[in-house]
Amino acid sequence: SAEDYDYYLYQKKKKGSFGSKSFRRDEVTQVSHIGSEVSAGGDVTLLSGSDQLYQAAKLESGGDLTLASGGAITFDGVKDLKQESHEKSKSSFTWQSAKGKGTTDETLRQSQLIAQGDIVIKAVEGLNIDVKHIDQKTVSQSIDAMVKADPNLVWLNEMEQRGDVDWRRVKE
Numbered sequence: 001s002a003e004d005y006d007y008y009l010y011q012k013k014k015k016g017s018f019g020s021k022s023f024r025r026d027e028v029t030q031v032s033h034i035g036s037e038v039s040a041g042g043d044v045t046l047l048s049g050s051d052q053l054y055q056a057a058k059l060e061s062g063g064d065l066t067l068a069s070g071g072a073i074t075f076d077g078v079k080d081l082k083q084e085s086h087e088k089s090k091s092s093f094t095w096q097s098a099k100g101k102g103t104t105d106e107t108l109r110q111s112q113l114i115a116q117g118d119i120v121i122k123a124v125e126g127l128n129i130d131v132k133h134i135d136q137k138t139v140s141q142s143i144d145a146m147v148k149a150d151p152n153l154v155w156l157n158e159m160e161q162r163g164d165v166d167w168r169r170v171k172e
Contacts, residue, residue, distance in 0.1 A: 001033040001055035001078050020092040027085045033078040033109060043117070051125075057111040058152075064117035073123040077130030077170045080107045108132050108170055112152035119155050126164035129156070139167045 008028040015021050035056030038044060043063035046052065051071035056078045059065055067073055085102035110130065113119055121127065131142045143156045159165050 001035040001057075004032045004034055006030040006032075018092060021090070023087070023089045025085075025087045029081070029083045031081040033080055035078075035109075035111065044115075052123075054111040056109045059111065059113050061115040061117065063115070064120065065113060065115035066120045067122070068120075069123045069125075071123070072125040072128060073121060074128040075111050075130065076128075077108045077110050077132075079170075080109055081105070110146065110150075110153055110156070112150070113155040114152055119158060121159070123164070126166060127159060127162070128166045128168060129159060130168045130170045131156070132170065139169075142169070 006029070008026070010024070010026040012024045013021070014023075033056045035054070035058060037058040037060070038046070039058075039060040041062040043066070044059065044061040045066040045068070046059070047066075047068045049070040052067060052069045052073045053076065054074070055076045059067075082105045083103070085100070087098070087100040089098040090096070108130070131139060132146055140160060143153075143160055147153050147156060
């Protein structure tokens with residue numbers, strides 16, 4: 001996946017009469033991942049002799065969706081980030097005040113596999129799939145929470161039934 005990076009900075013210093021000063025700073029950083037998209041009205045087959053890696057990909061088929069690999073297939077979760085900080089201060093000869101606050105929000109994004117027909121995933125060396133780490137919940141509960149938040153992740157429920165998946169928990 002590629003990263004879309006946005007940055008905003010506003011900063012203002014002001015000096016007033018009798019030694020008064022004011023300062024304000026607002027800073028926002030946002031990083032969003034942009035995954036590859038493959039879409040077709042009919043069947044989609046992605047075939048390779050070695051490993052396949054998907055990061056925030058969207059694979060959509062009007063028919064069956066087949067992923068076949070001579071190696072492993074990895075669905076890496078990627079984290080979108082939004083970080084904000086805000087500061088203000090005022091002062092004069094006799095008084096001073098300051099305020100500040102900030103937030104950081106990370107959101108795990110997983111690939112979306114959407115098919116009107118069947119989703120078939122064949123990997124000689126198995127699957128590696130990142131899922132959200134939600135407290136001490138089981139993989140099954142984590143998958144249910146992810147699917148509830150984004151119905152296009154319903155394919156994870158089918159992968160849970162397989163015995164060749166290495167579930168990797170990622171903290172958000």
